[in-house]
Amino acid sequence: xxxxxxxxxxxxxxxxxxxxxxxxxxxxxxxxxxxxxxxxxxxxxxxxxxxxxxxxxxxxxxxxxxxxxxxxxxxxxxxxxxxxxxxxxxxxxxxxxxxxxxxxxxxxxxxxxxxxxxxxxxxxxxxxxxxxxxxxxxxxxxxxxxxxxxxxxxxxxxxxxxxxxxxxxxxxxxxxxxxxxxxxxxxxxxxxxxxxxxxxxxxxxxxxxxxxxxxxxxxxxxxxxxxxxxxxxxxxxxxxxxxxxxxxxxxxxxxxxxxxxxxxxxxxxxxxxxxxxxxxxxxxxxxxxxxxxxxxxxxxxx
Amino acid sequence: xxxxxxxxxxxxxxxxxxxxxxxxxxxxxxxxxxxxxxxxxxxxxxxxxxxxxxxxxxxxxxxxxxxxxxxxxxxxxxxxxxxxxxxxxxxxxxxxxxxxxxxxxxxxxxxxxxxxxxxxxxxxxxxxxxxxxxxxxxxxxxxxxxxxxxxxxxxxxxxxxxxxxxxxxxxxxxxxxxxxxxxxxxxxxxxxxxxxxxxxxxxxxxxxxxxxxxxxxxxxxxxxxxxxxxxxxxxxxxxxxxxxxxxxx
Numbered sequence: 206x207x208x209x210x211x212x213x214x215x216x217x218x219x220x221x222x223x224x225x226x227x228x229x230x231x232x233x234x235x236x237x238x239x240x241x242x243x244x245x246x247x248x249x250x251x252x253x254x255x256x257x258x259x260x261x262x263x264x265x266x267x268x269x270x271x272x273x274x275x276x277x278x279x280x281x282x283x284x285x286x287x288x289x290x291x292x293x294x295x296x297x298x299x300x301x302x303x304x305x306x307x308x309x310x311x312x313x314x315x316x317x318x319x320x321x322x323x324x325x326x327x328x329x330x331x332x333x334x335x336x337x338x339x340x341x342x343x344x345x346x347x348x349x350x351x352x353x354x355x356x357x358x359x360x361x362x363x364x365x366x367x368x369x370x371x372x373x374x375x376x377x378x379x380x381x382x383x384x385x386x387x388x389x390x391x392x393x394x395x396x397x398x399x400x401x402x403x404x405x406x407x408x409x410x411x412x413x414x415x416x417x418x419x420x421x422x423x424x425x426x427x428x429x430x431x432x433x434x435x436x437x438x439x440x441x442x443x444x445x446x447x448x449x450x451x452x453x454x455x456x457x458x459x460x461x462x463x464x465x466x467x468x469x470x471x472x473x474x475x476x477x478x479x480x481x482x483x484x485x486x487x488x489x490x491x492x493x494x495x496x497x498x499x500x501x502x503x504x505x506x507x
Numbered sequence: 508x509x510x511x512x513x514x515x516x517x518x519x520x521x522x523x524x525x526x527x528x529x530x531x532x533x534x535x536x537x538x539x540x541x542x543x544x545x546x547x548x549x550x551x552x553x554x555x556x557x558x559x560x561x562x563x564x565x566x567x568x569x570x571x572x573x574x575x576x577x578x579x580x581x582x583x584x585x586x587x588x589x590x591x592x593x594x595x596x597x598x599x600x601x602x603x604x605x606x607x608x609x610x611x612x613x614x615x616x617x618x619x620x621x622x623x624x625x626x627x628x629x630x631x632x633x634x635x636x637x638x639x640x641x642x643x644x645x646x647x648x649x650x651x652x653x654x655x656x657x658x659x660x661x662x663x664x665x666x667x668x669x670x671x672x673x674x675x676x677x678x679x680x681x682x683x684x685x686x687x688x689x690x691x692x693x694x695x696x697x698x699x700x701x702x703x704x705x706x707x708x709x710x711x712x713x714x715x716x717x718x719x720x721x722x723x724x725x726x727x728x729x730x731x732x733x734x735x736x737x738x739x740x741x742x743x744x745x746x747x748x749x750x751x752x753x754x755x756x
Contacts, residue, residue: 257598259755273755277601285599291592295520304519307512308600353599 206233207266208360208391209254214263216249223249224260225415233359236382236392238406240399240497242506246415247395248288251362254393255280268359281309284353288364288395290345292337298324298348299333302355309356316355326381327351343374350381361385363394367401379405399494409493413501423493430496432456432467436474439463440484453477460503467491509602513610514617516593521618532622536571537629540564543690555692557637557721564630565717566689568623568644569651573709576619576652577680580659581672584611588663594754604750612660612743616652623648630720637722644716650735651712657742658708664750688713708738 209231216224224246231237239247252258254265256276265272270279293301302323306316324330327347332340340348346366353361366382367375382405386392396402402409403423410420419426427433432455438446439462447464450457454468466474471488478486521528544560554562587593594607627644630636662675686700687693687709693701704710711731718725725731 255599257755277603280599281601283599287595287599289592291596293516293520293593293596294591295523300519304512304516305596305600307515308509308597308602310509310512310601356600 207231208233208235208268209393210264210266211250211254212264214250214253214265215261216246216253216258217261222415224253227263227412227415227417229254229410229417231391231393233391234386234389235408236386236394236406238402238409239393239395239412240397240402240409240493241395241412242397242501244506245412245501247412248364250412251364251393251395255283255285255362281356282359284356284358284361286346286349286353286361286363286366288368290349292345292348292352294337297334297336298329298340301337301348302352305352306355311356319355319357323351323354326354326384328377341374343370343377346370346374346378347381350378354385358390360391360393363392365395365397367396367398375401399492399497403493411497411500418500419496426496427491427493431491431499432469433491434468434471435489435491435495436466436468436471436478437463437487437489438466438478438484439486442481442483446481446484449477450474458503465495467495510606510610510613512602513597513607514614516597517587517610517614518617528618529621529625532571532575532618533625536567536574536622536626540567540626540629555717555721558635560633561630561635561637561720562717563690564626564635565644565720566713568626568630568648568720569687569709569712569716570684570689571626572619572623572648572651572712573655573680573684575622576615576655577659577676579615579618580611580656581663581666581675582669584615584660584663585666585669585672587611589666598754604754605747608660608664608743608746608750612653612656612739612746615656615659616649619652619656620645620649623651636720640722640724641719644719647712647715647719647735650732650739651708654708654712654735654738654742657739657746660746661742661749664746664753683707683709686710688717708735711735 207230209229211227211229214224214227215222227250239250241247249258253260254267254272256273256279259273267279268282272279293304296304299320302320303313303316324333327350329344329348337345367378370378382392406423408422409426410417419430421429443462443464447457447459450464450466453473454466456467458465468474475488478484540563544563548559551559597607598604624645627641631641662672666672686696686704687707693704693710696704711734715725715728715731
């Protein structure tokens with residue numbers, strides 16, 4: 206059963222097609238990742254699906270409701286974690302949750318009943334009276350996540366849930382997100398962390414310049430789009446060696462002072478490299494990041 | 508009635524900062540009222556059949572209400588909309604920009620009403636009100652609050668930064684305060700200037716409140732109420748239009 210279906214979504218800002226014909230079909234219980242470089246149109250796609258921004262073309266159905274026409278009804282059963290925390294700085298931790306619950310028309314007693322569970326989830330038990338500006342970045346992020354769960358949503362949208370967090374805080378968020386998937390909630394997240402996408406998402410779409418350029422599970426994407434072995438080479442004389450590598454492997458790419466060689470079988474490459482002590486190399490299996498860079502290019506996106 | 512949740516959010520913040528908030532909204536108008544009222548009043552026998560301080564109290568009630576409504580909807584509203592992104596967070600819930608605009612306007616009008624009501628209470632304690640019908644100035648104060656909250660919120664949803672509000676304050680609010688009869692009867696102004704005052708909302712608030720303070724029924728009640736309501740309704744509609752453009756474009 207689909208919780209979100211979008212067809213032919215388009216959004217144009219100042220002559221630029223920010224979202225340029227996006228189709229999505231996301232099943233209940235799925236953790237779906239939208240992966241793309243900065244400016245790929247990920248956030249706009251989420252906003253369109255929530256009915257917060259109106260599309261120039263396309264149809265959206267969120268939890269069975271047409272969006273934006275009945276976005277309000279759909280949002281009653283949806284949670285949102287924005288890219289930048291916008292907790293209420295005038296309120297304490299508990300007040301943030303109580304006030305947000307009121308926006309959903311949830312009775313105070315009911316919110317109060319959910320409070321301790323949500324605080325536990327956010328790892329903020331005992332901090333209910335803390336002011337927002339006394340919380341660390343990770344705590345704020347978890348409180349924002351708890352706030353998104355105040356209405357016990359079927360589906361949670363998350364825009365870069367772990368951007369700006371340290372590894373400890375990031376792992377804690379990942380653990381919580383897995384817990385949500387185990388509870389049967391559908392998660393849709395945007396990210397540009399490959400590790401995050403690979404660990405959490407059942408299915409991914411790689412987005413660039415407003416289009417989805419590849420969709421599938423992390424493993425399928427790697428299998429379909431890239432050779433399984435990677436050898437990264439750098440050191441004196443790497444430019445001359447690149448020419449040799451081209452005869453030994455199907456794909457050779459250069460980024461600055463490093464050569465990336467992709468091959469189904471790396472043995473001939475490694476044999477060749479063992480005779481060249483002036484070159485340093487790293488042999489590793491291909492990852493999602495390689496797929497991402499292959500599909501979206503190595504140019505900077507600022 | 509979803510907008511009530513927006514109103515209650517602002518009310519909860521206000522309750523936490525109530526002393527500073529009430530003080531800042533009342534200190535200025537009350538100092539002005541007693542300073543100018545007694546000081547200048549000593550030189551003037553009476554204005555329109557009332558003591559100058561009672562005359563000025565009616566004007567102050569309206570101008571303080573106007574300023575509180577405008578500051579709340581513009582500066583505090585902009586902080587919620589832009590700085591804190593509180594509006595963005597509210598929009599994730601099943602609320603729309605219309606709920607937010609309505610909640611913000613009624614909230615700013617409520618806060619403004621409290622300023623007006625407190626000034627009225629102070630005036631009554633000092634014996635400046637001639638008859639109990641002065642309590643009818645309370646609904647008028649709310650109406651003045653609605654009109655200016657709605658107009659202020661248009662500025663808020665159009666604003667790119669804080670400086671934007673100084674144009675509205677300096678070019679519209681300050682001159683309007685001068686020509687609408689807060690300090691002296693507007694009728695003694697040159698005709699064209701009076702005509703300008705008469706298309707602006709503050710004049711109509713004062714035309715309703717001043718007779719009530721003097722213990723008389725205002726004339727042309729329907730006209731004055733209609734002008735204030737029209738500003739509130741038009742401001743509401745225009746604020747929604749620009750807020751939509753800002754948030755859902």
